Amino acid sequence: MIRAAFLGTPAAAIPSLAALMEVAAVDFVVTQPDRPKGRGRSLEAPPVKIAASEWGLETHQPETHAELVEMFSGAGIEVAVVVAYGRILRPGVLDSVEHGFVNVHFSLLPRWRGAAPVERAILAGDEYSGVSLMVLDRGVDTGPVFAAADTEISEYETAGELTGRLAALGAAVLRDHLEDYIHERLLPARQMQTGATIAPRLTTAEACLDWRQGPGEFGRQVRAFNPRPGGWAAGDGIRLKIFEVGPASNLVPPGEIRVVDGRPMLGLGAGAVELVQVQQAGKPRLSGRDWANGRRGAGLHLDPPE
Secondary structure, three states, X not given: OEEEEEEEOOHHHHHHHHHHHHHEEEEEEEOOOOEEEOXXXXXXXXXXXXXXXXXXXXXXXXXXXXXXXXXXXXXXXXXXXXEOOOOOOOHHHHOOOOXXXXXXXXXXXXXXXXXXXXXXXXXOOOOEEEEEEEEOOOOOOOOOEEEEEEEEOOOOOOHHHHHHHHHHHHHHHHHHHHXXXXXXXXXXXXXXXXXXXXXXXXXXXXXXXXXXXOHHHHHHHHHHOOOOOOOEEEEOOEEEEEEEEEEEOOOOOEOEEEEEOOEEEEEOOOOEEEEEEEEEOOOOEEEHHHHHHHOOOOOEEOOOOO
């Protein structure tokens, strides 16, 4: 049986770990160190660490590149599978595994190379996304690809929802094709440079929603930033995250939130949307109706987008 290692951190990586266990002996799992979370700043284990522990897998959380090199040197690993590990792997590590590091990447390469391919696809209005199995090289998602599968992006799909579907799709492609790659029945092909796009990590500043756009563009922003970092707008001293919007026929001045029949409506550069799910800073996430009720129907004048 293939001897493998797995590198991953978030929940979206767990389906691929499960799939790898079906076709290989997983010698160990590598994930990011525990990080402080929440108001109490208590240490929280990454989802992959929790899953690996439940499945009885040896788990490591190296802090440095040198620790990674030592871990793989002489380990006899035939292939390492990487899914959203969260750290760039340098040549000293990449050269230590016989068949290299196979990355399950959540896009149809060469489109959307980088840290946020799902979010960038939604922001750009792409009709399709998918997964690619790529052998990591020294570039950023530039390595040769040996398997891929596509899927249509639905009209109202959030980044979180699409990530969940791609996680399942990527696991299936990995399970079906990893052995063919190892036994050279599938040969990796170099990526074409034509059509290559970059998907840099999202920032909180970038998630400032632009209400000067129309409903289609505004809705894509909201969905792309859901769940993280959360699209937001500010006005009248209030910062409001917007997680879901719906169509609205009411005429509301651009940049104004007004309550109509108990429902908060936001005026855009062209048209308006209903705020279906929101979260005011320091408060729990609420339906738009409940948030409006809490404000007793008071509206909000938004600041210009940053």
